[in-house]
Amino acid sequence: MREVDLSIVGAGPAGLAAAIEGAKRGCSTVALDMNPRPGGQLIKQIHKFFGSREHHAGTRGIEIADTLLHEAESAGVEVLIGAEVYAIHDSILEVAQTFGGDSPPPLSGGATTSQSRPLSIEARQIVLATGGAENALNFPGWTLPGVMGAGAAQTMSNVWRVLPGERVLMVGAGNVGLIVSYQLLQAGAEIVAVIEAAPRIGGYGVHAAKIRRAGVPILTSHTVVRASGESRVEQAVIVKVDASWGTVPGSEEELDVDTICIAVGLRPNARLASLAGCKFDYSPSLGGWVPIHNTRMHTTVPGIYLAGDLSGIEEASTALEEGRLAGICAASSLSKGHVGDSEEIEAIEERLLSLRSGPFCQRLQDAKQKLIEIGEAQCPKE
Amino acid sequence: MSQGINVRGYLSQQELRNAPGYPSQERLARGPIVAIECIEEIPCNPCEQACPQHAIIIGKPITNRPYLDEDKCIGCGLCIPQCPGQAILLIDLTYSQGAASVAFPYEYLPLPKEGQTVRAVNRAGESVCSGTVIKVQNPKKNDQTPVVTVAVQRKYATEVRGILRSRGRESG
Numbered sequence A: 001m002r003e004v005d006l007s008i009v010g011a012g013p014a015g016l017a018a019a020i021e022g023a024k025r026g027c028s029t030v031a032l033d034m035n036p037r038p039g040g041q042l043i044k045q046i047h048k049f050f051g052s053r054e055h056h057a058g059t060r061g062i063e064i065a066d067t068l069l070h071e072a073e074s075a076g077v078e079v080l081i082g083a084e085v086y087a088i089h090d091s092i093l094e095v096a097q098t099f100g101g102d103s104p105p106p107l108s109g110g111a112t113t114s115q116s117r118p119l120s121i122e123a124r125q126i127v128l129a130t131g132g133a134e135n136a137l138n139f140p141g142w143t144l145p146g147v148m149g150a151g152a153a154q155t156m157s158n159v160w161r162v163l164p165g166e167r168v169l170m171v172g173a174g175n176v177g178l179i180v181s182y183q184l185l186q187a188g189a190e191i192v193a194v195i196e197a198a199p200r201i202g203g204y205g206v207h208a209a210k211i212r213r214a215g216v217p218i219l220t221s222h223t224v225v226r227a228s229g230e231s232r233v234e235q236a237v238i239v240k241v242d243a244s245w246g247t248v249p250g251s252e253e254e255l256d257v258d259t260i261c262i263a264v265g266l267r268p269n270a271r272l273a274s275l276a277g278c279k280f281d282y283s284p285s286l287g288g289w290v291p292i293h294n295t296r297m298h299t300t301v302p303g304i305y306l307a308g309d310l311s312g313i314e315e316a317s318t319a320l321e322e323g324r325l326a327g328i329c330a331a332s333s334l335s336k337g338h339v340g341d342s343e344e345i346e347a348i349e350e351r352l353l354s355l356r357s358g359p360f361c362q363r364l365q366d367a368k369q370k371l372i373e374i375g376e377a378q379c380p381k382e
Numbered sequence B: 001m002s003q004g005i006n007v008r009g010y011l012s013q014q015e016l017r018n019a020p021g022y023p024s025q026e027r028l029a030r031g032p033i034v035a036i037e038c039i040e041e042i043p044c045n046p047c048e049q050a051c052p053q054h055a056i057i058i059g060k061p062i063t064n065r066p067y068l069d070e071d072k073c074i075g076c077g078l079c080i081p082q083c084p085g086q087a088i089l090l091i092d093l094t095y096s097q098g099a100a101s102v103a104f105p106y107e108y109l110p111l112p113k114e115g116q117t118v119r120a121v122n123r124a125g126e127s128v129c130s131g132t133v134i135k136v137q138n139p140k141k142n143d144q145t146p147v148v149t150v151a152v153q154r155k156y157a158t159e160v161r162g163i164l165r166s167r168g169r170e171s172g
């Protein structure tokens, strides 16, 4: 059994930030990630980020991942890839490591259990940063090859350099749908249409404008009703949606597409938090069931913190700040805090507040506030 | 605003007129200046930091919309590739007799070549006029966001927002 001060599950922006802060304060720190490459969603984000200088604005996500990994390395964080945490009990993480160290990742990119090495890690403090998962959309034909999450299409194109299809229907005009559409255009696909069931485009206007001037139609108040094809998607049928979310009879339109990307939101990837016994609250604005946490990113289970999309679906910039916060607080609960940590925490809270200001974030900010209020009453205090 | 940015996906004339980053007709007539087509209160400010003349102001909170001080902008174009929203373009109505130039970020391959004749498109991606590529800039500090400048007939200058992408893949 390995023993460490701090174990982080998920080496995306939140997890890496937490690991860096913990390690900088002298905690022996292991960051576990089930993927062949650490960095979470950052490694497929080839676009320049929004935000301010503290949040690497103007820098491409993939470069931010490199910077974070480098920082983690120099702070002394041990990053284990191909390491899937499948159980969590008392302060022990049960890990199956399928590759990593000297062995190359399997070509399939997936786990091959026959080769996996079991590993138990006892951690004095744990930060869960398991991110989000894409929501599915069910319609006749949704199991045909060619129907996939927008995030999956982005991984294929930007990480593995495989174009998922030539003619794409994007379902959902939030930031994910708009940005992935743009990146698939850049990769050489045609975006036949972006459709959105709501009467308004949900993502940033600047992202919508980018694909509009590239000639991509964005159809609000439209949804997909059916996909068809012999052995993969060949057609999609879309339909108008009225004010009460009913479909408008006679408005069906058939599109020749070979790919349907679903970008209808994300939810916290909370299975491990649930296994660990964390209490949850339901919050549609945060993506669904979210582990309750307090201002210090502490869950309802002693010694377990969380950060990033697991604590409510937001942006990489907020994930970084929450990760920093969780790392600092976890270290301080082991009496490894730095002088000046309370000022640091205040500064982070201020940045979080400013990132969550503005009309796009109002509902989210309110939801987060409510969750934290519940957390202040229910989560253990250090 | 039912026909504005969040329904159609591009700015209406009215939204443009009200945008704090869009220059006045008088200023446009005087020579090169940027037009910042960013009107939503999003948490973003690299444009403010990119301008050495301090012509773009966001301040606090970061969700303020970018304001353009049109007397300070010298039309250098440095801010264009720094905007993650690709919302900034540079318009020069005084480019030559009869022609104006428009510069915009262009992240597609193949890149157009200087001297090439292209179709210029508006905000809706519709072809509006032909244009000549006069500059394609992609120095290291652009971090892979090339800036393309096209010359078009002056009357189309404030409509042009890009060029028709060439669909053909580069051979070889």
Ligand code: SF4
Pocket (backbone or CB within 6 Å): B033, B034, B050, B051, B052, B053, B054, B055, B056, B072, B073, B074, B075, B076, B077, B078, B079, B080
């Ligand atoms: S063109 Fe130059 S002077 Fe004008 S706003 Fe941009 S960076 Fe500033």
Ligand code: SF4
Pocket (backbone or CB within 6 Å): A206, B036, B037, B038, B044, B045, B046, B047, B048, B066, B082, B083, B084, B085, B086, B087, B088
């Ligand atoms: S950098 Fe671009 S997207 Fe960001 S605030 Fe400035 S103009 Fe808007």
